[in-house]
Amino acid sequence: MGTKRDWEGQPLELHPKDTIMAEAESAPSILSIFENFRDELDEHHDRRERIIKKSRDITALSKKIIFALQRVRATNQPIPPKIAQENQTRFDQIQALFEAVVPEQLGINGWRYQRQISPGIQEFIEAISFDHYLRTETLITHAECSARVPPQILISEEDYLLGLFDLTGEMMRFAVLSLSSGNTTATQVTKNTTNESEKSPVAASQGGIVVDLRAMRAGFEALSVPQRHYMFRDMAKKLDVMQNSVEKVERAAYGIVVRGSERPSGWTPDLSGAMEVASY
Amino acid sequence: MIDQRIFENLQAKIDEESTVRDELNEIVRTLARRGRSTQAILSRAHSTPADQLKPVLDDVTKEILAQKEEIARLKAVADQHPFYKYNGLWTRELQNLVASIELCAWLGGLQEHKGPSSTSFMTIDDVGKFLDIPVNLKEQDAFHLTIEDYLLALIAMVEELARLAVNSVTLGDYTRPMQIGIFVKEVFAGFQLLNLKNDILRKRSDGIKYSVKKVEDVVYDLSLRNLIPKGGSSA
Numbered sequence: 001m002g003t004k005r006d007w008e009g010q011p012l013e014l015h016p017k018d019t020i021m022a023e024a025e026s027a028p029s030i031l032s033i034f035e036n037f038r039d040e041l042d043e044h045h046d047r048r049e050r051i052i053k054k055s056r057d058i059t060a061l062s063k064k065i066i067f068a069l070q071r072v073r074a075t076n077q078p079i080p081p082k083i084a085q086e087n088q089t090r091f092d093q094i095q096a097l098f099e100a101v102v103p104e105q106l107g108i109n110g111w112r113y114q115r116q117i118s119p120g121i122q123e124f125i126e127a128i129s130f131d132h133y134l135r136t137e138t139l140i141t142h143a144e145c146s147a148r149v150p151p152q153i154l155i156s157e158e159d160y161l162l163g164l165f166d167l168t169g170e171m172m173r174f175a176v177l178s179l180s181s182g183n184t185t186a187t188q189v190t191k192n193t194t195n196e197s198e199k200s201p202v203a204a205s206q207g208g209i210v211v212d213l214r215a216m217r218a219g220f221e222a223l224s225v226p227q228r229h230y231m232f233r234d235m236a237k238k239l240d241v242m243q244n245s246v247e248k249v250e251r252a253a254y255g256i257v258v259r260g261s262e263r264p265s266g267w268t269p270d271l272s273g274a275m276e277v278a279s280y
Numbered sequence: 281m282i283d284q285r286i287f288e289n290l291q292a293k294i295d296e297e298s299t300v301r302d303e304l305n306e307i308v309r310t311l312a313r314r315g316r317s318t319q320a321i322l323s324r325a326h327s328t329p330a331d332q333l334k335p336v337l338d339d340v341t342k343e344i345l346a347q348k349e350e351i352a353r354l355k356a357v358a359d360q361h362p363f364y365k366y367n368g369l370w371t372r373e374l375q376n377l378v379a380s381i382e383l384c385a386w387l388g389g390l391q392e393h394k395g396p397s398s399t400s401f402m403t404i405d406d407v408g409k410f411l412d413i414p415v416n417l418k419e420q421d422a423f424h425l426t427i428e429d430y431l432l433a434l435i436a437m438v439e440e441l442a443r444l445a446v447n448s449v450t451l452g453d454y455t456r457p458m459q460i461g462i463f464v465k466e467v468f469a470g471f472q473l474l475n476l477k478n479d480i481l482r483k484r485s486d487g488i489k490y491s492v493k494k495v496e497d498v499v500y501d502l503s504l505r506n507l508i509p510k511g512g513s514s515a
Contacts, residue, residue: 033403034470040416040427045477108421111364139286157293212282219287226298 047104051113054101055120061090061097062123066170069130073178075208076137087131094124095149102152110154118159124148125155125163130170137208139164139216158234161223165238168216172245175209176252210253217246303357304369311350311373318343318380325387326447330456337389344384347377351411358423371429378407378425378433383440386463400463401437404430428481431471435484438464442491445498454507457498468492 065087072079079087097120105113125145132140142160149155220242225235321339328336354370384390385402393410394402407425408415414424441460448456468488476482502508 030466030470031473034473037427037431037470038474041481042475045475107419108363108417111362111421114364138281139283141283141286142289157290157297161290215282215284219282219284223287223291223294225294226301 047109048113048116051101051104051116054097055117058094058097058120059123061094062120062127065090065127066130069127069134070170070174070177072134072174075134077135079131079135098149098153102150105152105154110152114154114156117153118156121149121153121155121159122163122166125160126166126170129163129167130174133167133171133212134174137212139167162234162238164216165220165235165242168213168242168245171209171213172249175213175249179252179256210249213246213249217242300361300366301369304354304366307350307354307357308370308373311347311354311370311377314343314347314350315373315376315380318347319376322380322383325383326444327451329451330448330453333387337384337387340380340384341389344377344381344390347380348411351377351413355413355423363417363421363423367426371426374425375429375433375436377411378430379436379440381407381410382433382437386437386441400466401434431474431481432484434467435471435488438467438488438491442494445495449498449502454502455509457495457502458508461495461499464488464492464495 068083068087068090069079071083078084101117105117125140128145128148129140132138132144142155142157145160145163146155220239223235318340321336321343324336325333351374358366358370381390382401385394386400390402390410394406402410404415404425404427407430411425414420414422415430416427417424441464445457445460448454448460471485471488474481474485476485499508
């Protein structure tokens with residue numbers, strides 16, 4: 001290897017560090033320009049990471065709320081006080097986290113960091129919509145979701161929709177769990193249902209869930225999202241999981257109807273068609 | 281009870297957004313078409329000696345000005361919507377345009393738009409002023425040129441210059457590789473100041489060192505053979 005030479009042919013000693021230093025002297029402006037860029041980019045990355053952290057915390061708390069709600073056994077009535085109390089502290093914590101995100105998401109930054117906060121928001125919507133469904137047997141609306149967070153926090157239609165998709169998974173788990181937990185719930189709820197379902201061995205509340213899940217499935221499937229739409233990729237996957245959930249509940253209900261009378265206590269519906277459960 | 285109106289409302293929102301997207305996409309497509317013709321003309325620089333470059337630059341300037349009009353159209357529509365919701369639609373084309381502007385300016389075009397700064401390229405403010413758009417907005421939600429887009433455009437320009445260094449030699453121009461070498465190293469030093477995270481900017485800026493090496497190799501070959509005109513470096 002020869003030595004590097006300058007243009008006159010004199011040997012040249014070049015260390016990369018030296019060249020940078022030399023440049024720094026000859027053109028201070030370019031470095032000051034990039035220093036400015038560095039500060040701007042650092043600020044952006046820091047803010048981005050702070051939001052991601054908050055989003056993860058919101059996700060974790062929402063998951064705990066959902067777990068607690070899965071211990072509820074009856075729909076269309078207030079959540080049992082113990083669980084409600086437990087969840088209220090978590091909702092308060094989530095509220096505080098959202099409040100802390102507000103200054104990071106002002107104005108133009110709302111959409112800039114939307115992708116970072118969005119997982120937390122989706123999980124939160126899953127939690128509040130599940131809570132809402134258990135209490136009222138209806139779907140929470142987009143406006144009601146927005147009312148649960150500080151007004152500066154943006155809840156996009158996309159997050160709302162994807163949160164509802166996840167709700168179907170929770171409803172599935174809830175329905176299957178309560179089907180297997182015996183008749184106590186059934187007797188409680190049959191009084192306010194029609195004669196027809198009173199005869200059905202499927203507990204009315206679970207029967208209601210099957211009907212609601214079907215209605216949601218129909219609603220989801222009827223949505224037409226253009227191919228190039230950003231929602232599209234996530235949606236195809238979630239649509240699949242949702243369809244599986246609905247079928248699972250339908251099969252479980254079928255199992256109760258066919259084999260219900262022979263069912264020993266402690267029997268759980270046969271779900272041997274082993275399908276993936278939404279794991280988020 | 282599931283209220284089907286919830287789904288109807290969602291559908292209405294999705295449709296509304298698709299309309300906005302279609303409208304923006306239509307403008308971006310025009311911008312992209314004009315961008316390709318700008319780049320086609322600009323690539324003639326690789327086969328044109330420096331002293332005959334003027335007509336090429338004039339043609340490029342015409343195309344760039346045509347693209348500038350599309351940017352104005354885009355701005356008018358985009359300003360009505362959240363910037364970061366839709367900026368993915370046009371960021372590529374905007375970067376290409378800025379790269380063309382930078383290259384054209386470096387080659388000696390668009391001189392009247394260069395700011396008084398001592399840099400050999402157009403700063404982000406120069407570009408913003410030329411295109412008549414704001415830059416690096418942090419609070420106001422409006423169409424603008426982001427730092428990321430600008431930096432990515434600079435990288436694209438550096439890559440193009442590395443190619444030009446090789447082609448200049450083929451054209452018998454031994455001075456230009458020196459100038460390119462100085463400039464590319466300047467930009468490289470600038471990028472080394474940035475703390476980049478694992479994102480697109482990091483990935484693309486990693487490529488600059490290869491561009492620097494490419495140019496250095498040319499300079500090395502020329503100096504080894506004593507082909508560099510005396511005092512050529514100061515030009």
